[in-house]
């Protein structure tokens with residue numbers, strides 16, 4: 001299967017197979033005017049199967065969202081047909097308005113208009129902690 | 141010290157400083173009677189807690205300051221949907237320091253992110269209540285003359301009792317502490333305390349189900365209430381609530397210098413006959429609560445006389 005290479009834009013590679021739709025939604029890529037290619041279940045030497053997303057315009061990607069969904073992703077910035085920058089994503093130290101606290105006793109469940117903030121508590125178990133009530137959330 | 145949200149925000153040195161100042165106030169109250177003249181404490185109690193509120197207000201008054209505030213969500217704009225966030229920014233214009241109680245966990249932290257004046261957490265749901273922890277530490281220090289080398293029994297609801305969790309954490313920073321945890325199996329301390337505090341720091345502890353078998357070993361007995369709302373059904377509550385009642389009979393085998401603490405209010409877990417025993421410290425503990433709040437308010441306002 002062939003997908004045109006992009007000339008100016010961004011490629012999200014090495015996405016864990018099956019996670020590309022979540023990334024598409026969480027980054028709100030449907031709101032973009034340009035072409036966006038989602039390529040699923042590509043054979044990968046490293047990982048067996050992977051997904052790839054190509055965005056055909058300059059785009060400033062939220063690395064925290066990617067890091068939280070899948071820290072294996074690599075990001076390539078393409079300009080004039082060449083890869084000018086490669087970024088590795090990491091599990092972010094802090095998530096702002098990405099997770100919502102599920103503790104019914106937490107102030108975030110009643111207070112309107114505040115930032116929902118989680119801090120990385122344990123990278124090994126991918127555990128985040130709500131800064132308000134300190135309830136832990138493990139992410140998949 | 142800008143805000144006080146979690147008792148563990150305070151270093152051992154800061155706690156020592158507060159306890160020292162509280163002891164100094166107890167010894168010479170007249171020296172401190174005008175220290176907060178012209179200053180205002182706002183007590184924002186989004187849920188009622190009369191004892192805690194009165195303790196804060198009495199503390200500020202004895203320092204020569206003034207108090208304002210509200211004492212339940214019903215009598216405030218909170219029921220009209222005004223947020224914590226807006227309330228503290230408005231009250232922060234009127235008051236120099238805020239003591240805030242709220243049923244939701246994390247509300248005082250949220251307030252501290254927006255407030256122009258220092259916030260003291262006066263209890264946020266089942267989460268933190270730092271001035272209770274300071275009260276308990278001052279009481280132990282005054283009764284025993286030290287905060288280390290003690291065998292401390294906690295009795296009652298150890299699963300949900302936040303005062304117990306905070307005090308276990310705070311005391312774990314002192315030397316030679318040994319805990320005896322007395323509770324029904326259903327209400328034992330949560331795993332995070334067991335793993336992250338007791339086991340990580342190699343603190344000796346044992347868990348037992350009956351007070352009688354251990355009371356003779358204790359230097360401190362910290363009693364707690366078994367709250368009705370912690371139980372899903374009435375039958376469990378009725379079955380368990382009388383299991384851990386301290387009476388004069390059980391006290392016969394206790395040490396002569398045992399100190400009995402309780403955060404109050406009590407239901408029936410300490411027989412009123414125990415009140416006359418000199419080992420009962422819980423009313424002195426309530427009084428200490430006022431003094432430690434005086435020390436805290438002064439310190440947070442930067443008003444310690446040279």
Ligand SMILES: [Zn+2]
Pocket residue numbers: 101102103106107108130131132133134135246
């Ligand atoms: Zn929360």
